[in-house]
Amino acid sequence: MTQGMDGRNGPASDIARTRRRGRLGLFLPYVALAILVAAWSGAWFWIRGKTEHELDAWMAREAAAGRTWACQDRSLTGYPFRIELRCIALTLTRSDGSFRLGPTTVVAQIYQPRLVLFESQGPFHAEQGALTGDASWSALQGSFHSASEGFTRLSLVVDVPKVSVAGAEPQPITVQGKHLELHARPSPARYETDGAVEVNLQLAQAAIPNLDAVTGSAAPVDASLDTTITRATVIGTGAVPRELEKWWQAGGMLEIGALSLAKGDQRIQARGQVALDEAHRPTGQIDLRAAGVDALIGSVVGQRFGSEKGALVGQLVGGLLGLGRGAPRAEEAPAGSGPPLKPLPPLKLVNGQVLFSGFPIPNVRVPPLY
Numbered sequence: 001m002t003q004g005m006d007g008r009n010g011p012a013s014d015i016a017r018t019r020r021r022g023r024l025g026l027f028l029p030y031v032a033l034a035i036l037v038a039a040w041s042g043a044w045f046w047i048r049g050k051t052e053h054e055l056d057a058w059m060a061r062e063a064a065a066g067r068t069w070a071c072q073d074r075s076l077t078g079y080p081f082r083i084e085l086r087c088i089a090l091t092l093t094r095s096d097g098s099f100r101l102g103p104t105t106v107v108a109q110i111y112q113p114r115l116v117l118f119e120s121q122g123p124f125h126a127e128q129g130a131l132t133g134d135a136s137w138s139a140l141q142g143s144f145h146s147a148s149e150g151f152t153r154l155s156l157v158v159d160v161p162k163v164s165v166a167g168a169e170p171q172p173i174t175v176q177g178k179h180l181e182l183h184a185r186p187s188p189a190r191y192e193t194d195g196a197v198e199v200n201l202q203l204a205q206a207a208i209p210n211l212d213a214v215t216g217s218a219a220p221v222d223a224s225l226d227t228t229i230t231r232a233t234v235i236g237t238g239a240v241p242r243e244l245e246k247w248w249q250a251g252g253m254l255e256i257g258a259l260s261l262a263k264g265d266q267r268i269q270a271r272g273q274v275a276l277d278e279a280h281r282p283t284g285q286i287d288l289r290a291a292g293v294d295a296l297i298g299s300v301v302g303q304r305f306g307s308e309k310g311a312l313v314g315q316l317v318g319g320l321l322g323l324g325r326g327a328p329r330a331e332e333a334p335a336g337s338g339p340p341l342k343p344l345p346p347l348k349l350v351n352g353q354v355l356f357s358g359f360p361i362p363n364v365r366v367p368p369l370y
Helices: 011-064 211-213 240-249 294-307 306-320
Strands: 068-072 075-078 082-087 089-094 096-102 105-111 112-120 124-128 131-136 139-144 153-161 161-167 173-176 180-187 195-206 220-231 254-262 266-276 282-291 342-350 353-356 360-363
Touching: 011 068, 011 075, 011 082, 068 082, 161 211, 173 211, 240 266
Parallel strands: none
Antiparallel strands: 068 089, 075 082, 082 105, 089 096, 096 124, 105 112, 112 139, 124 131, 131 161, 139 153, 153 180, 161 173, 180 195, 195 220, 220 254, 254 266, 266 282, 282 342, 342 353, 353 360
16 A cells, blocks of 8 residues: 555556656657758758759869859758759850840759759840840740750740840841740650750740841731751750751751741741751751742742832742632631642752742852851
8 A cells, every 4th residue: 555655656656657658749749840850951951062062063064164154143042842043143155155144043842853943034145256136025934854864855935025136147136026935855756866856936926027028017927836956965055166066067957847937818837857068058948838928929039030020920920829818729728717828839958049949049148057
């Protein structure tokens, strides 16, 4: 009875031990959570440090190769679940030019490090020889899915892009659109064999004054392009002439699977192949189908035969090819799509000339790219 009364071995002692275990059980989840948070925090700071080290090492390698990158006011944040790189300005300087990009953010999730998301407020400014380019937008976002060797997908989405290029011949270039999308991925069937990369580009409601002057129409342009770039894996971040030379030496080619342009009643579809010749000029053939471009053909022919005669010849050629608005339909077209597309003579790029129907287009020369 004495032992039971003093609480050492009796029911009271058992109750006390049970209460202590109960209180400890209440705190165990919080202790475990604190340990988990401490471990996760340590892992995050380790990953952050490794990321910063790898970034510095890459920039050093690039500088040694003649490409100087700079991230102004660089910061690495994003705790606890991501790594977020911010630059007030991102610049690249190399022997053949430079570019500068405004406030930019790059993000990777800790649990999905191969997927990188990025966005930029812009603007973008580039200098390449005699050319100076500027671009701005209302929103720019993109993603990059990396792989052990290369990448699996690149996407870029831009709202209200505005681009101008000064120093271009024969006159400066300006383009302003409503929406732009660019997607690229390794070709599933050809990436391993010839380093082919598939590219899709879409541009909606674009105003292009240089094109307006040629087509005689101020209607906006809707454009889409599906193309495959062979030997794309040899292209790096070096000077443009050097990278193009590597691509040409490797036998690179631009395969246009489908190019579509719609400008008011004028529509053109094209496909073909373009490479570089010995003088580094584009060479190849582009097959065309079109509707509503009789005036454009008249303008091209008019340069060769004189304005009045050329206009008559152009109308005649357009009528024979069925390219006018009122041309008879040889096939049914979807409602509201206008006249059906008709085959045109191919465009051939030969020795710096652009041949249409076997004749060079006057006053048009294709210069070497480098």
